Amino acid sequence: MNHTLSRFPNAEALAAEAAARWLRAMDQRDQFTVALSGGRIPKLLYAAVAAEASPKAFANAHFFWGDERVVPPTDEESNFKLAAVRLLLALKIPEDQVHRILTERGEAFAVQHAEAEICRIADLDDDGQPILDLVFLGLGEDGHVASLFPGDTVDSPSVYRAVTGPKPPPRRITLGYPALAAARAVWVLASGEGKKDALRASLAPDGDTPLARVLQSRTHTEIFTDFDLA
Numbered sequence: 001m002n003h004t005l006s007r008f009p010n011a012e013a014l015a016a017e018a019a020a021r022w023l024r025a026m027d028q029r030d031q032f033t034v035a036l037s038g039g040r041i042p043k044l045l046y047a048a049v050a051a052e053a054s055p056k057a058f059a060n061a062h063f064f065w066g067d068e069r070v071v072p073p074t075d076e077e078s079n080f081k082l083a084a085v086r087l088l089l090a091l092k093i094p095e096d097q098v099h100r101i102l103t104e105r106g107e108a109f110a111v112q113h114a115e116a117e118i119c120r121i122a123d124l125d126d127d128g129q130p131i132l133d134l135v136f137l138g139l140g141e142d143g144h145v146a147s148l149f150p151g152d153t154v155d156s157p158s159v160y161r162a163v164t165g166p167k168p169p170p171r172r173i174t175l176g177y178p179a180l181a182a183a184r185a186v187w188v189l190a191s192g193e194g195k196k197d198a199l200r201a202s203l204a205p206d207g208d209t210p211l212a213r214v215l216q217s218r219t220h221t222e223i224f225t226d227f228d229l230a
């Protein structure tokens with residue numbers, strides 16, 4: 001079995017448990033690299049972490065993003081802003097521990113800079129992919145994770161790449177499949193009944209959704225849900 005599925009009664013309980021596990025996971029490492037996601041469930045995750053974290057909880061943490069919309073960092077659609085407002089500023093995370101994707105510098109520069117930063121900080125595997133300690137992924141109703149969408153057949157070794165997705169805003173920069181495969185831990189926060197079909201399809205042995213591709217590329221992935229798959 002390449003995943004563990006944990007069921008929670010609601011989104012708040014899911015977020016509270018993910019927050020508690022994240023804080024525990026950081027205790028064991030002298031440097032902790034984490035990639036954050038966008039969407040709705042991270043808002044609850046960040047609030048739960050900010051409420052529970054001790055002042056030094058993130059002293060060794062470096063923050064990256066699994067994907068970012070190509071909008072200014074001040075834009076309401078920015079995944080960086082989502083985290084900055086609810087987590088990074090709340091916990092006074094020093095700027096040198098926050099490695100946002102510099103979308104305002106243009107896609108080509110932002111991709112190159114994000115790749116250089118993540119590879120500067122994280123351990124690297126034999127293929128030069130960053131070995132992130134933890135990657136958070138939301139799940140789209142179509143089975144997308146990060147900004148890796150169905151029908152994206154690009155088979156690139158790039159750590160990050162720019163894509164056009166069906167979920168607005170369309171232009172995004174995303175970690176590629178190799179980096180998601182290389183991470184020490186990937187936690188999928190699949191919240192909302194609307195994700196049921198996508199999760200069920202992704203868990204099928206012959207699943208071909210973006211999440212299925214991630215699951216099949218890894219020995220283990222944690223999945224947190226707030227709905228029954230039955």
Ligand code: 6PG
Nearest residue numbers: 038039040041138139140145146
């Ligand atoms: C993004 C996300 C995306 C998101 C899923 C789930 O930038 O949009 O990274 O992958 O996590 O679409 O979003 P919800 O949690 O809002 O359903």
